[in-house]
Amino acid sequence: MTAVLEIEGLRKTYRSRRRGVRHALDGFDMLVEAGQVHGFLGPNGSGKTTTLRTLLGLIRPNDGRMAILGREVPAALPEVAGSVGAIVESPQFFPNFTAQDTLSLLAGAGGVPQTRVTEVLELVGLRDRSGERVKSYSLGMKQRLAVASALLKNPRLLILDEPANGLDPGGIREMRALMRDLAGSGMTVVLSSHILGEVQLICDSVTIISRGRRVAAGPVSEVLAQHAGHALRVRLDAAADLPAAAEALRQAGAEVTAEADHLMVYGVEQSSWVSRTLANRDLYVSELAPVTADLESVFLDLTATAPVPGQARQVDDSALVGGGEQATPESGGAPGGWGV
Known part of the structure; x- marks a missing residue:
């Protein structure tokens, strides 16, 4: 298969008076092949969002090699940007705009035909609610709108950070079907999620990161067999x-x-x-x-986040609802999308 996304030896170090030197990424490697749904997994603070933001040119790495669609980035980002749709962390929309207005504005800015707006609204199940203002949307509906914005360009590579955040079970099932349909059409999907049961159901392959390093990678079945x-x-x-x-x-x-x-x-x-x-x-x-081993037990073991018997475990609220790493002043920039 052809590699759509390649990361080798990626390093990112932060320095601050309060925390000293922190290695957010410490020689991280990742490979995603064409036409797959690839799960990108890791605990909060493991380096997932730093990886995605570095890949998309939002953070400058200290060292390492990255390539999208065979082109070295960030140098080639202007050339490959039209083939990449991405939502990293929680994108912000104008609350008084309707979903239709929001996507029409983004389509115009990105040179995308307006007919595509109707298509993506249909894909994410928002066509009947497209005339309502975004501020009236639930969290799950805003997630659908975010995915729609990333799909506007009909990208070859789609990167989604917690797309099921806020969705009810029915919405999660619909999102799962959408991801499989997109991969079936030839699109490559990189999916970051804390909902490990869904990742096991939907993903062809996974990369697991812990403390800035890759701890497992490969087809889901092989990762389960090797580490369980x-x-x-x-x-x-x-x-x-x-x-x-x-x-x-x-x-x-x-x-x-x-x-x-x-x-x-x-x-x-x-x-x-x-x-x-x-x-x-x-x-x-x-x-x-x-x-039979499941992805959750393997993940907890590999990332050393399994609860200790008889000891209460402190859990970040964002992990319970599927939230990603939180943006900090060190990570650079406010949360947002990278779609058009």
């Missing part, structure tokens, strides 16, 4: 026997995590070994089932 250990869920006839069963399996060489009503057993090649080991101790299995 083989696990078995074990239940016993008598729940009171769980502590004894856990100890027996650990003594026999397995890694065991005790849950409220079952055991999670790792590092076992044959599931029958578990039942035989426990039966030899007069402990009898009522359920023995392989546990």
